[in-house]
Amino acid sequence: MVDRILGRGRDGRDGKDAKDGREPRPDAPVPQTPEEAKAAVWTRVQLARNLRRPRILELLGAMADEFVELHGDRLFGDDEAIVAGFAIIGGHRVAVVGQQKGADTEENVRRNFGMPHPEGYRKAMRIMELADRSGLPIVTFVDVPGAHPGPESEERGIADAIARSVGLMTRLRVPIVTVITGEGGSGGALAIAVGDVVLALENAVYAVISPEGCASILWRTTDEAPTAAFAMKMTAQDQLAFGIVDEVIPEPGEGAHTDHAETARRLKEVIVRELDRLTAIPADALVEQRYRRYRSLGPYGEIAAPTPSPTVPPRSGLADRLRGLIEAGQRAMPAPLQVGRRDEPPAREDV
Amino acid sequence: MPMKFPSFRPQREAFPEKMWTRCPSCEEQLFNKQLERSMNVCPSCGHHFRLPAPVRLGQLLDESTFEERDAGLISEDPLGFVDSKTYPDRLAAAQVATGLRDDAVWGYGRVEGQRIAILVMDFGFMGGSMGAVTGEKVARAAEGALAERVPLVIVSASGGARMQEGTMALMQLAKTMGALERLRAAGVPYVSVMSDPTTGGVFASYAVVGDVNLAEPNALIGFAGARVGAGTIGQELPPGFQRTEFLFRHGFIDRIVTRQNLRKELAQILRFLAPARQEAARG
Numbered sequence: 001m002v003d004r005i006l007g008r009g010r011d012g013r014d015g016k017d018a019k020d021g022r023e024p025r026p027d028a029p030v031p032q033t034p035e036e037a038k039a040a041v042w043t044r045v046q047l048a049r050n051l052r053r054p055r056i057l058e059l060l061g062a063m064a065d066e067f068v069e070l071h072g073d074r075l076f077g078d079d080e081a082i083v084a085g086f087a088i089i090g091g092h093r094v095a096v097v098g099q100q101k102g103a104d105t106e107e108n109v110r111r112n113f114g115m116p117h118p119e120g121y122r123k124a125m126r127i128m129e130l131a132d133r134s135g136l137p138i139v140t141f142v143d144v145p146g147a148h149p150g151p152e153s154e155e156r157g158i159a160d161a162i163a164r165s166v167g168l169m170t171r172l173r174v175p176i177v178t179v180i181t182g183e184g185g186s187g188g189a190l191a192i193a194v195g196d197v198v199l200a201l202e203n204a205v206y207a208v209i210s211p212e213g214c215a216s217i218l219w220r221t222t223d224e225a226p227t228a229a230f231a232m233k234m235t236a237q238d239q240l241a242f243g244i245v246d247e248v249i250p251e252p253g254e255g256a257h258t259d260h261a262e263t264a265r266r267l268k269e270v271i272v273r274e275l276d277r278l279t280a281i282p283a284d285a286l287v288e289q290r291y292r293r294y295r296s297l298g299p300y301g302e303i304a305a306p307t308p309s310p311t312v313p314p315r316s317g318l319a320d321r322l323r324g325l326i327e328a329g330q331r332a333m334p335a336p337l338q339v340g341r342r343d344e345p346p347a348r349e350d351v
Numbered sequence: 352m353p354m355k356f357p358s359f360r361p362q363r364e365a366f367p368e369k370m371w372t373r374c375p376s377c378e379e380q381l382f383n384k385q386l387e388r389s390m391n392v393c394p395s396c397g398h399h400f401r402l403p404a405p406v407r408l409g410q411l412l413d414e415s416t417f418e419e420r421d422a423g424l425i426s427e428d429p430l431g432f433v434d435s436k437t438y439p440d441r442l443a444a445a446q447v448a449t450g451l452r453d454d455a456v457w458g459y460g461r462v463e464g465q466r467i468a469i470l471v472m473d474f475g476f477m478g479g480s481m482g483a484v485t486g487e488k489v490a491r492a493a494e495g496a497l498a499e500r501v502p503l504v505i506v507s508a509s510g511g512a513r514m515q516e517g518t519m520a521l522m523q524l525a526k527t528m529g530a531l532e533r534l535r536a537a538g539v540p541y542v543s544v545m546s547d548p549t550t551g552g553v554f555a556s557y558a559v560v561g562d563v564n565l566a567e568p569n570a571l572i573g574f575a576g577a578r579v580g581a582g583t584i585g586q587e588l589p590p591g592f593q594r595t596e597f598l599f600r601h602g603f604i605d606r607i608v609t610r611q612n613l614r615k616e617l618a619q620i621l622r623f624l625a626p627a628r629q630e631a632a633r634g
Binding site for chain 2: 146147149151153154155156157158159160162163164166167168169170171184186187190194206207208209213214217218219231232233234239242244291294295297298299300301302303304327
């Protein structure tokens with residue numbers, strides 16, 4: 001099995017010349033109506049999906065001094081939807097992993113439109129484990145609509161690959177810097193996005209399910225995708241507020257797709273700064289800190305009272321009693337959830 | 352003094368419970384008492400009905416050995432999520448319907464005398480979807496198993512991550528996997544039991560990575576929804592796709608176990624995985 005074919009290269013598509021001095025735009029006027037807010041979010045989703053957006057290869061082309069791509073998972077094959085290898089970024093020797101879409105149809109077919117199969121994540125795991133043994137920090141570039149959802153993917157264990165990759169990243173003893181550069185599509189994104197620090201480009205999005213998937217389950221039509229995108233608070237700024245993203249990096253001009261070189265320059269600055277900071281932390285402290293970071297994500301409450309008895313609501317008033325009456329009636333009817341039909345699986349969220 | 356209305360709320364007990372259930376697989380009308388006696392498995396075709404969490408615990412554990420932990424955890428609404436209903440309304444409705452605070456219940460119990468940490472999920476509570484409370488309980492169950500060095504058993508029943516909590520729900524994959532990695536590193540065994548359905552983010556995190564994976568027959572188990580897959584890929588799905596037997600054939604499940612045998616098989620496997628450790632802990 002071969003990791004690398006010599007002489008096979010690819011230049012970063014740098015886009016146009018850097019428009020220097022173009023500072024981050026002051027945010028557009030705060031949207032007033034819910035409709036405007038929804039439209040603003042949907043615009044970002046479209047920007048995150050822009051085909052000309054720079055991904056790992058374009059960004060490395062512009063920011064890395066050296067880049068060596070490695071191939072294959074040693075189990076099944078090489079998945080070109082995931083790029084992995086070694087690079088030198090701002091003097092740091094690092095391992096890099098990221099999803100890659102194609103620039104044209106032919107390349108997109110080869111790269112499966114950036115939707116990795118299990119072998120892609122297993123390649124990523126192999127390189128990250130190698131980095132761990134070699135003491136190389138890891139930088140990941142996340143841009144994925146979601147892991148490939150087809151039968152081959154299930155047969156070869158996409159869920160297993162994602163779960164194990166997430167698990168691996170929680171215990172690696174080298175620094176991990178993650179950048180969400182475009183679409184952060186659920187489990188397919190998180191599989192390479194468990195980092196000590198998680199950065200996001202300004203127009204990147206991150207969600208538990210695609211807006212179309214969410215809309216088709218909760219609104220029963222994909223037409224409501226913008227509504228779902230708005231409801232899921234999937235923009236980089238929202239994720240920053242939740243503490244899932246640590247820093248949002250402004251994009252040049254009308255978006256990262258208009259200027260790959262400037263995007264890469266801004267990104268590199270922050271990546272190098274974070275690598276400088278993280279490499280100074282002892283491995284034990286680093287792993288513990290990363291574990292705590294994810295251990296503490298997701299708010300919940302705690303009430304003191306022991307076992308709940310919500311089937312008997314407090315008798316506080318007429319409305320409650322009427323509600324109780326209705327619920328008792330509903331309970332007397334067959335509960336559809338308990339006896340789901342075998343030929344009609346329930347609507348499910350993908351990850 | 353507030354005026355006292357006469358109570359016209361009927362006593363729940365006074366309502367005749369539905370006496371018959373139609374088997375969705377073979378269409379047979381089943382007497383509920385009979386269904387209960389057969390562990391909610393259709394006596395004529397073997398269809399495994401979904402189980403409420405307390406029933407599952409009752410079937411697996413030795414009588415009155417279950418000590419629940421963290422019963423007070425409740426979900427919050429970090430996104431202020433609204434579709435046709437608000438998320439808090441959905442939570443309240445699910446709490447009333449199931450009598451649970453959220454869809455996961457964990458604690459310690461015994462299986463044929465062996466002490467374990469056990470977490471069971473209830474599909475009846477918002478489709479067993481994994482939110483922050485579910486993830487927190489899984490992590491605490493793993494940490495609890497590690498603290499006492501007793502095996503961890505998780506019985507999954509879930510449609511995946513809880514969309515209403517957005518990326519907070521997604522992060523539970525990392526939270527639970529982090530805790531399970533520590534359990535694994537410490538050499539404490541973990542048995543995953545998959546029931547109908549185990550899909551999405553739950554399958555792609557703690558359900559799939561058991562040291563031993565057991566599954567009930569013909570359960571829906573998979574990563575992406577069958578319709579999602581077929582829709583985006585535009586590809587014919589093989590027969591029996593994403594069923595227990597499909598996963599078994601492809602090597603992701605150790606044993607397909609009927610509900611009648613589950614407790615016995617679980618106890619047997621735990622006897623192989625656990626004894627050395629339990630003795631070490633004692634000695």
